Amino acid sequence: MTNDDPRFVPRVLLTKSFIDSHDRAIGTIAKALRDDGMEVVLIDYRVADEIAGTAIEEDVDVIGVSFMSGGQVDTTRSLVQALRDAGHEELPVVVGGTIRPFDIPDLEACGVKAVFRGGETLAAVVETFRTLALGSPRQSAVD
Amino acid sequence: MAIDSSTTTSAARVAWERTVKDRYGDTDFVTINRSGVPVQPVYDSTDLAARGLDEAPLPGQFPFTRGIYPVHYQHQPWMDLQIIGYGMARNLRERMDLLDREGGARGYFGGAAYNIIFDMPSSMGFDPDYPGVEGSIGDAGISVCKTEDYEVLLAGKDLTKTHFSMVCNAGSPAMFALYVAAAKRMGFEGDQLKGNITNYIYDFFGHCGGMNFSPRGSYRLAVDVGAYCAEHVPNFGTITFSEHNICEAGATNVQAVGLALASVIAVLEEAQKLGLETDPIAAGMGFHVRFGEDLFEDVAKTRALRQLFAKINAERFGCTTNGALRARIHAQTAGSLATAQQPRINIIRNAYGALAAAMAGVNGMTVNAYDEALGLPTEEAVTLSLRTSQIIAEEQGLKKVTDPLAGSYYVESLTNDVEEAVLAFIAKIDEQGGLIECIESGWARAEVAASAFEWRREVETGERPLIGVNRFVTDEPEEHNVFRPDPAVARMAIDDLNRVKAQRDQAACDAALTRLREAGENVMAGREIGSCTAALVDAALADASLGEMQAILFDVFGTNK
Structure with missing residues (x-):
């Protein structure tokens, strides 16, 4: 499977944490990924177990979580743990939004694959999701 | 008023048009x-005549286009409503005391004013021991879940001279009850209290958190809070229509003003349906308006909002009293326009937003801190925001003249054009x-989302300049201090709640x-x-927690999930 293979249609789950507010950016990212030809499952404010469960049920390649109002590290850690508990630790997690400098080492320690702070271009976000999806088990299975 | 192009064009305008044509x-x-x-390159008296604006109040x-008071800042300048919130009550009290020292808690007539934002659990009505919220406690707002928290936060304050503003989502009614109960314990009666609760109890556009009330339940509850306050806490604003938050969700100014006014209409229709007088309910209303994207447009939309609030309440609902016709406006600069890149330039953006707000004649002002795209504001950033407001108030002459842009061919024409566009938008909602x-x-949300995406597209293509992002980009890494709340707060908040629960009279609380x-x-x-808000206050006096009250409200009034 390669990036230009017409069978390569990344599937992405996007959400915000249940304990957050302001979901403008996640909607914008969803549209940008769809415009790029990806399949996007957009759920809104959910707890970590629901996010992990939906990701597995929907068989997505990448999970993106957007933050605004605190709890960045704690929620991400819970999500990664929920994926691990379900035997899907290989699913890449991307976080974005108001990510503070002191959050980044902890997020990286959780195993987050990319962090997008304000002002990133949509093109860079799209490219990251594509690249991560390309390496996912579901896409490898297509060959 | 629609534009009447049949009015006589002045000789000067005819000559000007000829020159432009010859030259360009x-x-x-x-x-x-x-x-x-559409914005013309130049406006003149012809534009005013075409809109019938030759003689303005x-x-x-009435209709208060030019402001709600006959003289305004000359008599009483705007309140400084720096938004503050982190940690527990005793932590936030330190930031309140800093503002006091720096002259920044300036309320009306020598009183104090505080604008408090809650962490997401408190804002949504969850106690700190609710599963999954631990990492958010005290993180982006203050953690409050019990009456005692306000007694700690406000110890020694004269609440009769304190404007207490609370920014809160689904948890608003119960959060307000905790404040009223704490005030009673401190010896203040409801009619002595001043301030407002935003009461964002329905998630219109996703900006107010995930769990909230059902649309229908939320309007019923909003009217209940309004009716209680009209009788018992008459000087307290009971609901804020956040044009600001709708803008921040991505709406255009017309959509945001239109949706804010449509919310006013929905609440007053609910009050009418319940057989209540609309005047006392309307008197509890206020607006939160965003500034900082386009100076003249910001002034025009605010003037249009004031006149539409007055006209709608008078014409649709028969309101006649002062409080029900005069839109009180709390300005805030635009957080979504603050950039993480070259963050100090946000100081300049915020200053222009604050200048526009002062020229629009707002009643209170939140000047955001420049570092809010990075995290919670540092003390340095909060002080700079405050100085911004103080320079505009004290040095730049903004207090001398009320509605200083009145009579500007451009601003008067634009005020009228924005009003027309808002009325057309409200007509779509009515239809x-x-x-x-x-x-x-889902229509309202889809409208806003489409505008949000269009704005992002314009930034990405460079059609809409955003300095530091798509213009004048620098790549030097910048080191900035970022405020970090104490991570131990979560544990302390839970312990403190358990202590109060163990000490209270459980039978009385039940x-x-x-x-x-x-x-x-x-x-x-x-x-x-x-009666529901009255029962909330009684429960708060019996030391019921925020989350215990909220669980009942969600059950009875329904949720959006």
């Missing part, structure tokens, strides 16, 4: 602003059966919560409007 040919200098309104005169239907169908459920059910059935 067919070049089109008209631009389209964020409200979708003065400030303090669909009103705002609640537009929320339930009885108060049972009465709350009964009152809620009565109100939901359309009876005894105001």
Whole structure:
């Protein structure tokens, strides 16, 4: 499977944490990924177990979580743990939004694959999701 | 008023048009602003005549386009409402005391003013021991879940001289009850209290958190809070329509003003349906308006908002009292326009937003801190925001003249054009059966989302300049201090809640919560409007927690999930 293979249609789950507010950016990212030809499952404010469960049920390649109002590290850690508990630790997690400098080492320690702070271009976000999806088990299975 | 192009064009305008044509040919200098309104390169008296704006009322005169007072900042300048919130009550009290020392808690007539934002659990009505919220406790706002928290936060304050503003989502009614109960324990009666609760109890556009009330339940509850306050806490604002948050969700100014006013209409229609007088309910209303994207447009939309609030309340609802016709406006600069890149330039953006707010004649002002795209504000950033407001107030002459842009051919024309566009937008909502239907169908949200994406597209293509992001980009890494709340707060908040629960009279608390459920059910059935908020205050006096009260309210009034 390669990036230009017409069978390569990344599937992405996007959400915000249940304990957050302001979901403008996640909607914008969803549209940008769809415009790029990806399949996007957009759920809104959910707890970590629901996010992990939906990701597995929907068989997505990448999970993106957007933050605004605190709890960045704690929620991400819970999500990664929920994926691990379900035997899907290989699913890449991307976080974005108001990510503070002191959050980044902890997020990286959780195993987050990319962090997008304000002002990133949509093109860079799209490219990251594509690249991560390309390496996912579901896409490898297509060959 | 619609534009009447048959009015006589002045000789000077005819000559000017000829010169432009000679010099620039067919070049089109008209631009389209964020409200979708065409903006001419020059305005003159012809534009006013075409809109029938030759004779305008003065400030303090209906429909209050020019302001709600006959003289304004000359008599009483705006309140400084720096938004603050982190940690627990005793932590935040330190930031309040800093503001006091720096002259920044300036309320009306020598009093103090504080604008408090809650962490997401408190804002949504969850106690700190609710599963999954631990990492958010005290992280982006103050953690409050019990009456005692306000007694700690406000110890020694004279609440009769304190404007206490609370920014809160689904948890608003119960959070307000905790404040009223704490005030009672401190010796203050409801009619001595001043301030407002935003009461964002329905998630219109996703900006107010995930879990919230059902659309229909939320309007019923909003009217209950309004009816209670009209009788018991008459100087407290009971609901804020956040044009600001709708803008921040991505709406154009016309959509944001239109949706804010459609919310006013929905609440007053609910009050009418319940057989209540609309004047006392309307008197509890206020607006939160965003500034900082386009100076003249910001002034124009605010003037349009004031005149539409007055006209709608008078014409649709027969309101006649001062409080019900005069829109009180709390300005805030735009957080979504603050960049993480070159963050110090946000100081300049915020200063222009604050200048626009002062020229628009707002009643209170939040100047954001420049580092908010990075995290919670540092003390240095908070002080700079405050100085911004103080320079505008004290040095730049903004207090001398009320509505200083009145009579500007441009601003008067734009005020009128924005008003027309807002009325057309409200007509679309009316055609669909009103705002609640537009929320339930997803139309309101889709409208805003489309505008949000368009804004992002314009930034990405460079059509819309954003300095530091798509213009004048620097790549030097910048080191910035970022404020970090104490991570131990979560544990302390939970321990403190457990302590209060162990000490309270459990039987009295249980009885108060049972009465709350009964009152809620009565109100939901359309009876005894105001009794639910009264029962909330009684429960708060019995030391019921925020989360215990909220669970009952969610059960009775329904949720959006």
